[in-house]
Amino acid sequence: MLARVPTFALEGVDAREVTVEVDVRRGLPSFTVVGLPDAAVREARERVKAALLNSGLDFPQARLTANLAPAWVRKAGASFDLALAVGVLAASEQVGLAALDGLAVSGELSLGGELRPVAGALAIALGCRASGVRRLVVAPGSAAEAALVGEVEVQSVPSLARLVELLAGEWAPEPPRSHPGARVPASAAPDLADVRGQADARRALEIAAAGGHSLLMVGPPGSGKTMLARRLPGILPPPTNDEALDITRIRSVAGLGGGGLARERPFRAPHHTISAQGLVGGGSRPRPGEVTLAHRGVLFLDELAEFARSALESLRQPLESGRVEIVRGQRALRFPARALLVAAANPCPCGLGGERCECPGPSRERYRVRLTGPLIDRIDLVCQLAPVPAAAFRIATAPGESTAAVRERVVGARGRQQARSGAAGASCNADLEARATRAVAARATGLEPLIDALDAGVLTGRGHDRVLRVARTIADLAGRDDVQRDDVAEAIAYRASAGAAR
Amino acid sequence: MSGACDDCLRRGYLVGLLAPRIAGLLGRSRRRPPGLLALSDEELALAVGGARGREEALAFIAGFQAERARADLRRCGVWTACEHRDGYPRLLDDLADSPAALFCVGRRDLLVALDREPAVTVVGTRDASPYGLDVAYDLGRGLGAAGMTTISGMARGVDAAAHRGALGACGATIAVLACGPDVPYPRSNRQLHRQIGEQGLVLAELPPGQRAYRWSFPARNRLMAALAQLTVVVEAGESSGTLITVDFAQQLGRAVAAVPGRVTMRVAAGSNRLLREGAPVIRDAGDVLDELLGPAAHRAASATEPTDLDPLERRLLDAVEAGLDMDAICAFAGLPVNEARVGLARLETRGLLRRDGLFGWERARGG
Numbered sequence: 001m002l003a004r005v006p007t008f009a010l011e012g013v014d015a016r017e018v019t020v021e022v023d024v025r026r027g028l029p030s031f032t033v034v035g036l037p038d039a040a041v042r043e044a045r046e047r048v049k050a051a052l053l054n055s056g057l058d059f060p061q062a063r064l065t066a067n068l069a070p071a072w073v074r075k076a077g078a079s080f081d082l083a084l085a086v087g088v089l090a091a092s093e094q095v096g097l098a099a100l101d102g103l104a105v106s107g108e109l110s111l112g113g114e115l116r117p118v119a120g121a122l123a124i125a126l127g128c129r130a131s132g133v134r135r136l137v138v139a140p141g142s143a144a145e146a147a148l149v150g151e152v153e154v155q156s157v158p159s160l161a162r163l164v165e166l167l168a169g170e171w172a173p174e175p176p177r178s179h180p181g182a183r184v185p186a187s188a189a190p191d192l193a194d195v196r197g198q199a200d201a202r203r204a205l206e207i208a209a210a211g212g213h214s215l216l217m218v219g220p221p222g223s224g225k226t227m228l229a230r231r232l233p234g235i236l237p238p239p240t241n242d243e244a245l246d247i248t249r250i251r252s253v254a255g256l257g258g259g260g261l262a263r264e265r266p267f268r269a270p271h272h273t274i275s276a277q278g279l280v281g282g283g284s285r286p287r288p289g290e291v292t293l294a295h296r297g298v299l300f301l302d303e304l305a306e307f308a309r310s311a312l313e314s315l316r317q318p319l320e321s322g323r324v325e326i327v328r329g330q331r332a333l334r335f336p337a338r339a340l341l342v343a344a345a346n347p348c349p350c351g352l353g354g355e356r357c358e359c360p361g362p363s364r365e366r367y368r369v370r371l372t373g374p375l376i377d378r379i380d381l382v383c384q385l386a387p388v389p390a391a392a393f394r395i396a397t398a399p400g401e402s403t404a405a406v407r408e409r410v411v412g413a414r415g416r417q418q419a420r421s422g423a424a425g426a427s428c429n430a431d432l433e434a435r436a437t438r439a440v441a442a443r444a445t446g447l448e449p450l451i452d453a454l455d456a457g458v459l460t461g462r463g464h465d466r467v468l469r470v471a472r473t474i475a476d477l478a479g480r481d482d483v484q485r486d487d488v489a490e491a492i493a494y495r496a497s498a499g500a501a502r
Numbered sequence: 503m504s505g506a507c508d509d510c511l512r513r514g515y516l517v518g519l520l521a522p523r524i525a526g527l528l529g530r531s532r533r534r535p536p537g538l539l540a541l542s543d544e545e546l547a548l549a550v551g552g553a554r555g556r557e558e559a560l561a562f563i564a565g566f567q568a569e570r571a572r573a574d575l576r577r578c579g580v581w582t583a584c585e586h587r588d589g590y591p592r593l594l595d596d597l598a599d600s601p602a603a604l605f606c607v608g609r610r611d612l613l614v615a616l617d618r619e620p621a622v623t624v625v626g627t628r629d630a631s632p633y634g635l636d637v638a639y640d641l642g643r644g645l646g647a648a649g650m651t652t653i654s655g656m657a658r659g660v661d662a663a664a665h666r667g668a669l670g671a672c673g674a675t676i677a678v679l680a681c682g683p684d685v686p687y688p689r690s691n692r693q694l695h696r697q698i699g700e701q702g703l704v705l706a707e708l709p710p711g712q713r714a715y716r717w718s719f720p721a722r723n724r725l726m727a728a729l730a731q732l733t734v735v736v737e738a739g740e741s742s743g744t745l746i747t748v749d750f751a752q753q754l755g756r757a758v759a760a761v762p763g764r765v766t767m768r769v770a771a772g773s774n775r776l777l778r779e780g781a782p783v784i785r786d787a788g789d790v791l792d793e794l795l796g797p798a799a800h801r802a803a804s805a806t807e808p809t810d811l812d813p814l815e816r817r818l819l820d821a822v823e824a825g826l827d828m829d830a831i832c833a834f835a836g837l838p839v840n841e842a843r844v845g846l847a848r849l850e851t852r853g854l855l856r857r858d859g860l861f862g863w864e865r866a867r868g869g
Contacts, residue, residue, distance in 0.1 A: 385828075386830070456853060474840070489843070492850075
């Protein structure tokens with residue numbers, strides 16, 4: 001007797017459908033699992049056997065062969081337990097084969113027969129939708145997350161015994177309620193109004209948010225670089241439904257999920273000792289790196305010059321293409337990585353900068369070389385911060401503009417971008433392709449500063465397109481359709497100089 | 503007759519042989535070379551040799567073969583001049599401990615010309631600010647264009663910038679080294695060393711192949727001070743080795759002048775003190791010429807000073823020149839940030855401003 005049960009294996013942040021085939025025939029009692037299982041999957045045999053017996057079900061005294069197809073995909077983890085158990089039940093005719101029609105299962109089993117939640121439930125539910133599976137059985141702990149996907153009926157089942165009742169039509173679970181996820185109360189989120197002064201950096205932050213442009217802040221310690229960066233997610237437009245699903249799916253695969261739908265954009269600030277693998281993902285069983293965890297949000301690299309060169313080097317391709325590709329064996333995995341890069345650095349090793357700097361010349365030079373290393377040509381906006389004068393704290397200066405006010409302008413600018421590019425286009429100006437960038441140039445009324453800057457050697461050819469995209473964003477912020485001279489000039493003024501990009 | 507005589511050649515090599523022992527004798531102190539270099543060969547051997555070294559040195563003096571040394575020099579492309587023959591700059595006679603022989607690479611005519619036409623030594627700190635480097639470069643360039651020789655020490659920072667400026671104007675420049683003339687020190691300037699050897703002159707008191715010692719830097723400084731009629735200081739800190747050159751120049755009765763730096767800047771503290779004590783102010787190569795050759799006809803207004811700036815651009819330029827940060831620039835010019843950035847970009851394309859890498863704006867000179 002042969003049974004087939006669909007389940008899912010995680011590959012990167014996607015779920016791939018895996019069919020568990022179980023064959024029961026007479027012979028010396030044994031239980032073999034084939035199809036590239038790892039140690040955790042092989043151990044499933046013991047869990048399945050104990051769970052079945054402890055749930056008052058039969059474990060057939062026969063020769064059992066289970067195959068996980070497609071056989072060439074490596075299977076890892078305990079999420080196949082439930083599919084194996086259901087396969088054994090069906091193959092030994094304890095549940096009817098007809099009851100399994102259009103059903104997928106995913107879950108880990110306890111020895112007592114209870115279902116345990118697995119990582120990546122949302123990805124699995126998305127996988128169901130993609131492969132046309134109508135029903136998905138998961139543990140109660142995974143149900144709320146999986147139910148975020150409409151179109152798939154998610155059934156939350158506490159134990160193997162209940163599952164048998166469900167398949168026999170003797171019991172039906174409560175439909176799970178997908179809760180919208182806890183919103184960070186507005187009062188607790190950091191607000192831009194807390195930042196004193198720094199009008200220039202605020203402007204750069206607003207442009208970065210409005211067009212998704214990468215930003216580097218150079219300034220002495222205490223000038224507010226980190227403060228400003230932490231306030232960037234707040235001024236970005238709230239994630240759309242699809243974006244929220246994306247964010248939640250990645251968090252869930254990485255085991256960071258809170259169960260609900262992510263309402264806030266992620267803010268990731270890895271320490272500068274992070275390895276290339278930690279930053280872009282990898283490992284023998286590839287896991288998402290920080291740039292993927294920051295997908296649709298902000299990746300903040302504090303002390304940019306202290307990061308290992310190899311780590312920064314590895315970020316170049318993801319920042320350009322918006323995704324990470326990791327090749328393992330004969331398979332290429334893709335992780336989404338459309339993060340807004342924000343970096344901060346001291347102006348020199350002693351941090352004081354300018355005329356108060358006390359660094360010896362060579363160490364200052366070495367630092368500058370490190371800072372203008374591999375990422376600098378991927379940075380659209382550079383701004384310099386000065387230490388905030390003590391007076392700004394003592395005297396009751398007017399508080400800066402609030403997050404809400406800035407976000408309103410950013411949302412407006414993003415709206416213009418989407419209206420222009422339509423459904424097919426990029427989600428923000430920073431993602432514009434070469435052809436779309438040329439279209440920006442064609443519609444601009446004042447490109448003279450760009451040509452002058454190229455002639456004067458202020459700008460390299462590579463910087464040309466990036467300046468155009470930033471200029472487009474500046475015009476969007478001003479609510480204008482055409483890119484004017486001053487927009488282009490301002491964009492040029494935020495570039496790293498041609499000399500630094502060499 | 504060209505090249506050094508046998509005695510002077512032997513003396514040059516003897517100093518090279520004893521150089522490490524002199525270093526051992528002086529330890530880590532940065533004192534000026536004491537009377538040591540004024541001693542006769544035998545006295546020098548006795549003074550610094552130690553028991554074993556003394557024997558070694560005396561044996562060297564007795565067994566020195568001038569022709570073999572000359573063959574070695576030819577092989578590494580080094581020529582020599584000595585105090586007993588023509589082609590040795592008589593300016594060095596002002597020194598009590600003038601070097602007997604000079605080891606040189608490059609143009610012989612530059613050495614000869616030093617006695618006929620005044621030359622200028624440009625010195626300054628190794629850790630110069632971008633402004634200091636700019637000024638040093640412009641000085642070298644202006645002096646080169648005016649046909650005047652620029653002397654410096656090929657160190658990082660101001661020295662190298664002055665040499666580069668002179669080379670950039672196809673002018674004459676002399677590098678005085680603290681090591682052998684064929685040794686590029688510091689290594690980061692080896693390109694510059696090669697270029698000066700081809701288009702200018704590299705000279706040294708130590709024979710080829712010798713490394714630099716702590717004591718040989720002040721010794722080199724005395725040569726730089728003696729060879730020029732005027733020593734110009736561009737940015738020197740209070741404890742800078744540059745001020746050693748200034749002391750030598752003053753002892754020799756040579757003129758000393760300085761370029762003003764910002765008063766709050768550590769690296770300009772020494773040069774600003776010189777100005778306070780009465781040294782003439784140098785703003786550009788024109789001022790140097792005035793100082794050496796007497797005031798010239800009044801020159802036209804500086805070519806770098808633009809006349810067609812609107813008042814706003816003028817204020818932006820002033821703000822950057824004053825070293826203000828971005829927010830302060832906006833406040834000073836009375837502009838919102840976006841308009842200030844627009845103005846700065848425009849001034850940059852006109853060549854009046856430039857960006858210091860990632861670190862903000864500065865006034866461009868000689869645009």
